[in-house]
Amino acid sequence: MDGNLKWCYTSSSLLRPCRVDRLTSLPYDLLSRILSMLPTKDAAATQVLSKRMRQAFCWVSSVDLDDSPLSYCVQCPHLVERFSLFESFIDNVLHKLSQTSLTQFRLHLGRNKTILIPEWHKCEQACFPNPEPTHLYAWISYPLAHSGLRELDLSFHVRNPAECKLPPGLFTRQSLEVLRLDSNLEINGGAEFSLICLPNLKLLHLRSFEFTEDCFVTRLVSSCPALEDLSITCWWLKAGRLIISSHSLRRFVFNRLKYYNEDENSDLVFIDTPNLQYFEYTDNLPVNYSVAHLNALVEARIDIVYPLQRDTLETSFRIQLSLARALSNVQHLSLQGCSVEIFYFAGLLEVQLPVFRNLRTLKLGPLCNTHCSARWDIVLLLILHSSPLLEELFFPEGLFAHVYGDSGTCVYGLAEDLEASALEVEGWRKTQTIPSCCQSHLKRIVISQCCYCDQELNMIKFLLGNVSFLKEFVICLSKTRYGVQFDAADFYRFKKTLEELPRASKSCSIIYRNDESTFL
DSSP states (O other): OOTTEEEEEOTTSOEEEEEOOTTTTSOHHHHHHHHHTSOHHHHHHGGGTOHHHHHHHTTOSEEEEEOTTSOOOTTOHHHHHTHHHHHHHHHHHHHHTTTSOOOEEEEEESOOHHHHSOGGGOOOGGGSOOOOHHHHHHHHHGGGGOTTOOEEEEEEOOSOGGGOOOOGGGGOOTTOOEEEEEESOEEOOOGGGSOOOOTTOOEEEEEEEEESOTHHHHHHHHTOTTOOEEEEEEEESSOOEEEEEOSSOOEEEEEETTTTOTTOOOSEEEEEOTTOOEEEEEEOOOSOEEEOOOTTOOEEEEEEOOOOSSSOHHHHHHHHHHHHHHTTTOSEEEEEEGGGHHHHHHHHHTOOOOOOTTOOEEEEOOBOSTTSTTOHHHHHHHHHHTOTTOOEEEETTOSBOEEEOTTSOEEESOGGGGGGHHHHHHHHHTOSSOOHHHHHTOOEEEEEEEOOOHHHHHHHHHHHHHOTTOOEEEEEEOSEETTEEOOHHHHHHHHHHHHTSOOSOTTOEEEEESOGGGTO
């Protein structure tokens, strides 16, 4: 039935259809709200329906301009040429909306390839759009003229970033509550950004920017007294200082993209956020941490990619220890890269670790440092002893990092440590006390990317034989890992061995999975 037909009574008591335009007959206020909820390209298309729709479009309060359907690639020059049409569309839309009261503005130009792939595989410059710098400047400046602007989302990766600049007023909108910036431009923190005033900003996400002055981020955060959500994913041109001080901050994510350079270490990471609830940090180990105790912290994800290269491993450990002490109240913790090694060096140096008294869920990356690649006998026990209330233990990337031998074949751990599996079991047997979490709280363990090696078998044997409260032990099988092929015979042999192992928990069931993404 036609949705535009309305059935009416006639004098002869018969029903006949009457055509009524229900959409355009709505009040202008309501029409503008409806159009504001649509992508701008769809809202603009409704102008062909009637003059009333054209008038309603001129008062939309939300603009969403996205060129994601276009592909900027040298192999598809005809799509690159289509960008000129998109430029004209932007100009026409902004001209029509010159009188509206704008509250939300979103502009996305060019796909972000610098994040998805490493720098040495960056897409060619021709794959990015090449707007006129004056045009881009005008587009970014357009929403800043609206006093009621609350949300601003800008993503533009252009072919010649050195020719483009951000308008100074970008960081002075007092009404702004949400600000997302994703760009390959450079922010130098010079005179044009000397004035920063964002008193109502609650969410700030900076992505891809190149900061030549680390103090700019410090000034920016200190100028946002209401900030609750801060995310920085950027290229830092030089190692310097990261100083974040905010009592309003609840969520903080920091990811330095240039982490593959092992010689780059920040001078200082200073974090004073007493009300922080979520903390995610990915970087090389800095020369010094100064992190205030995070009493309200619920979840933390820490990935230290490279330790200090010019100092001893003991120095690197003691720097990480200061961060671990600040995280001692966390409930859900994920440690990747060199972060896991803190437990190894604590045992080696006989240093007292902080007790994670509220920790319920722990995710650990593989041991990859050449000094402790197969020493779970030290690491695991210290982890469990430091987590008395631990309920779930995950190894999302497996237990061991891969090392390629002279023949090109892949082995797990170092060659000299492959013979240490028996010693690991002996070390566990000599342990006088079983961690308290194994006797009363730990109920679920997940090991991903299982490669059927003896070291994994020893780990599983220890856990099954000592965790008396265990309900579920999940093994995520890997058919191929780092070029090593595993067939059905490997799996059944490994499974048979596991089923014969003694279990401290009579109610424990071993579950085998192939698809890790469904439960991790």
